[in-house]
Amino acid sequence: MSKVDPLFETCLRLGDTALVLGQRLAEWSSKAPTVELDIALSNHALDMIGQAQLFLEYAGRVEGKGRDEDALAYHRQDFEFRNAMIAELPKGDFACTMVRQLLFATYASMFYERMTASTDADLAAIAGKAEKEMAYHARHAGEWVVRLGDGTEESHQRAQDAVNLLWPYAHELFQTDVVDQAMIETGVLPDAAAFKGEWLGEIEAVLKRATLSLPEDDWMPSGGRSGQHTEHLAYLLAEMQVLPRAYPDAKW
Amino acid sequence: MVHEASAPDERAEQFDAWVADENKVEPQDWMPEGYAKTLVRQISQHAHSEIIGMQPEGNWITRAPSLRRKAILLAKVQDEAGHGLYLYSAAETLNVSRDQMEADLMSGKAKYSSIFNYPTLTWADVGAIGWLVDGAAIVNQIPLCRCSYGPYARAMIRVCKEESFHQRQGFELMMALSQGTPEQKAMAQDALNRWWWPAVQMFGPPDHDSPHSAQSMAWKIKRFSNDDLRQKFIDMAVKQAQALHIEIPDPDLKFNEETGHWDTGEINWDEFWAVVKGHGPCSRERMANRRKAHNDGAWVREAATAFAAKERARAEKVAA
Numbered sequence: 001m002s003k004v005d006p007l008f009e010t011c012l013r014l015g016d017t018a019l020v021l022g023q024r025l026a027e028w029s030s031k032a033p034t035v036e037l038d039i040a041l042s043n044h045a046l047d048m049i050g051q052a053q054l055f056l057e058y059a060g061r062v063e064g065k066g067r068d069e070d071a072l073a074y075h076r077q078d079f080e081f082r083n084a085m086i087a088e089l090p091k092g093d094f095a096c097t098m099v100r101q102l103l104f105a106t107y108a109s110m111f112y113e114r115m116t117a118s119t120d121a122d123l124a125a126i127a128g129k130a131e132k133e134m135a136y137h138a139r140h141a142g143e144w145v146v147r148l149g150d151g152t153e154e155s156h157q158r159a160q161d162a163v164n165l166l167w168p169y170a171h172e173l174f175q176t177d178v179v180d181q182a183m184i185e186t187g188v189l190p191d192a193a194a195f196k197g198e199w200l201g202e203i204e205a206v207l208k209r210a211t212l213s214l215p216e217d218d219w220m221p222s223g224g225r226s227g228q229h230t231e232h233l234a235y236l237l238a239e240m241q242v243l244p245r246a247y248p249d250a251k252w
Numbered sequence: 253m254v255h256e257a258s259a260p261d262e263r264a265e266q267f268d269a270w271v272a273d274e275n276k277v278e279p280q281d282w283m284p285e286g287y288a289k290t291l292v293r294q295i296s297q298h299a300h301s302e303i304i305g306m307q308p309e310g311n312w313i314t315r316a317p318s319l320r321r322k323a324i325l326l327a328k329v330q331d332e333a334g335h336g337l338y339l340y341s342a343a344e345t346l347n348v349s350r351d352q353m354e355a356d357l358m359s360g361k362a363k364y365s366s367i368f369n370y371p372t373l374t375w376a377d378v379g380a381i382g383w384l385v386d387g388a389a390i391v392n393q394i395p396l397c398r399c400s401y402g403p404y405a406r407a408m409i410r411v412c413k414e415e416s417f418h419q420r421q422g423f424e425l426m427m428a429l430s431q432g433t434p435e436q437k438a439m440a441q442d443a444l445n446r447w448w449w450p451a452v453q454m455f456g457p458p459d460h461d462s463p464h465s466a467q468s469m470a471w472k473i474k475r476f477s478n479d480d481l482r483q484k485f486i487d488m489a490v491k492q493a494q495a496l497h498i499e500i501p502d503p504d505l506k507f508n509e510e511t512g513h514w515d516t517g518e519i520n521w522d523e524f525w526a527v528v529k530g531h532g533p534c535s536r537e538r539m540a541n542r543r544k545a546h547n548d549g550a551w552v553r554e555a556a557t558a559f560a561a562k563e564r565a566r567a568e569k570v571a572a
Contacts, residue, residue: 019319026313026326030306030541033549035333035340038306042330046323053319070318094552150562151555158551243317243375250433252317252375252425 006182007120008062009082010189012072013179013225014123015055016083018130019073020233021104022048023240024091033094040140044101047133054126061122074244078234085224086169088233092162095148095155099162101141103170106202107192109134114190123188142206149210156211163207164215172222174199254282271472276402279345287471288346290464291401293362294473295346296353299339301365302332303357304538308372309381317375324421325378331414338410342403358543366524367450369532376429376436376443382422384444384451384489390415391485392455395475404473423492430496437498444493445501451489452516453524455482461521483513490514 025045032038056069067075086104091097112134115127148159174192176184183189207214223229243252254266264284270277277283306329313329316322340350356362367385372378393415396408429440456462456478468474476484493500504517527535 023314026322029310029313029326029329030303030333031545031548033545033552035303035337037549037552038333039330039337042326042333046326046330049319049323049326053323056319070320073319074317094549147559148552148555151559152551154551155555155558239314242315247317247433247435250317250436252321252428252432 004179005062006179007188008059009179010183011055011059011062011123012082013084014126015052015059015069015072016081017087018048018055019052020081020083020236021087021100022046022052023236024087024089025097027091028097037094041097044137044140047130047137051126051130051133054129058122058126070244074241075248078229078237079227081224081229081233081237082227083224083229083233084169084172085221085230086166086172088224088230088236089166089169090232092165093158094144095158095162096165098141098144098148099159099166101137102145102206103166103203104173105134105137105141107170107173107199109138110195110199111190111192114195117187118189119187138202145206145212146210149207149212159210160212163212167215168217168219168221171217171220172224175222175225177226268470271400274472275400276405277400278402286467287401287473290468290471290473291404292343292346292348294468295339295343295404296348296356297363297365299336299343299353300357300362301368302336302339304364304542305368305385306332307538307541308368308370308534309378311372312375312378315375316378321425328382328418328421331418335411335414338407339404342401342407345403354546358539358546360530360539363528365454366527366532367454369527369535369538370446370450371534373446374439374443376426376439377447379422379425379429379440380443380447382418383426383492384422384447385454386415386419386422387489387492388451388454388485390419391481391488395481398472398475400472423496426496426498430498440496441498444498448501449520449523450527452482452486452519453521455479455485457521457524458519486514486516 022045025041025048028038028041028045030038032041052073053069056072059072060067060069084104086100089096089100109131112127112131116124116131118124118127145159148155150156174196176191176193180189180192184191204214224233244250254263254270258266263282267277267282267284267287277287309325309332310329313322313326316325340353343353344350353362357364372381390412393408393412397405397412399405399408426440426443429436459465459477459479462478465474465477469477490500490505502517504515506515507513508515526532530536
């Protein structure tokens with residue numbers, strides 16, 4: 001790990017998670033349950049892609065090798081991506097999308113709220129923008145998880161299945177490794193472990209209103225943030241990166 | 253304004269005079285049945301076009317070649333959904349429900365613009381749609397901002413502002429391709445080859461073959477004839493194609509010194525009518541996708557309704 005610049009690595013983790021989740025949310029375009037939800041999901045996708053642009057642009061500057069946000073987004077392999085795995089799982093049905101948004105956005109709003117105090121001015125500035133967006137996503141998703149959980153028998157079952165499917169992947173968001181520790185020590189990143197209890201409290205409150213329950217904590221997959229992904233990421237990237245890879249000399 | 257107490261014949265006369273005088277008609281005003289029917293047909297068809305029109309461009313959102321282009325495209329397709337909503341709302345003021353309009357779209361009873369039944373095969377198609385299809389839509393729609401029916405006219409003002417933004421973005425995308433690598437230039441030319449004629453046909457059948465035009469013009473729903481609007485678009489697009497250094501796929505295209513307009517070769521109206529009748533290359537797919545999205549979302553809409561009912565029951569219980 002000696003050659004890894006922890007700040008560069010951090011920017012990739014934040015940027016890639018935003019990008020991959022944005023890509024998944026964008027898959028809803030023209031397929032949502034209502035026109036209003038189509039618009040809302042596109043908004044959320046746009047927020048994530050906007051965050052990804054900022055984080056990856058900064059990553060490029062930190063790296064100092066002339067790579068911009070598009071070079072990083074379109075010309076890295078799957079094992080070079082540093083997103084949390086929860087972002088890359090298929091969009092699934094509307095319940096999956098809303099449960100993922102609830103779990104992730106609740107975490108991200110708390111994370112960015114603290115990151116506004118980062119010792120790194122660029123990250124603090126991005127956090128200021130991202131914090132508000134993620135708080136809104138969390139509220140929107142929370143309202144829908146409650147409607148689905150406490151709606152019909154079918155929607156309840158789908159929402160519970162989504163919670164069971166996604167819950168194990170939420171833990172990765174709170175794990176820290178040497179990169180995170182270096183960043184926490186210098187005040188660049190907040191320590192996610194410190195607010196896991198608060199996060200859990202918010203999630204449980206929403207699930208209670210939704211008449212849904214959390215599964216037991218047994219399997220806790222992780223690895224995305226160090227480049228070990230699920231089988232799904234390579235397909236997502238193959239689709240996303242197809243044009244810049246097919247025409248490497250082209251500017252778009 | 254038409255007086256409710258007037259005799260039926262007088263009402264129709266008063267209405268015609270009111271409209272001829274460039275006054276707006278509002279939802280609470282008396283209006284001839286045919287006027288309302290024409291508007292419902294036109295506005296809902298327009299709304300459906302926005303909704304179906306999300307598909308061809310949406311096809312490239314996940315493959316947009318830069319993050320900036322991805323955000324622009326996503327926002328554009330999102331605007332189309334928004335236009336669909338304003339237009340459905342405008343039509344709802346004429347006492348037709350959105351559920352009914354959506355049902356008519358999915359049953360195939362209601363039509364939408366034929367242009368969206370063509371496939372988007374390359375990234376350049378996204379640019380060509382923005383440039384030509386939104387360009388044609390603007391030419392068609394700017395006069396609608398002065399339409400006699402108030403809610404439609406007001407919706408169109410907002411729609412046109414956004415469409416002109418889309419048109420500029422599409423043209424800028426084409427410009428990037430036309431100044432790019434040989435493959436990108438070829439892509440831009442190929443897109444123009446495939447989209448040119450369908451775009452020209454977007455203005456509808458020639459005037460002598462347009463059954464609703466005369467009455468719509470009298471009611472000031474429509475301001476210019478199909479052929480006049482088409483000519484305006486062609487004159488504009490020819491100049492833009494020149495700026496892009498790509499060639500309009502019409503060997504008969506030439507400038508007419510006498511009229512000051514560009515004359516085109518023969519338009520293939522057989523193809524137009526075939527596509528209107530549902531035989532476009534993507535007609536079935538577009539409809540199948542719309543139905544699938546609607547059906548796949550049924551459980552979500554049912555859940556929202558059931559939850560709202562539970563909430564009401566809980567509130568009543570607390571109140572009691």
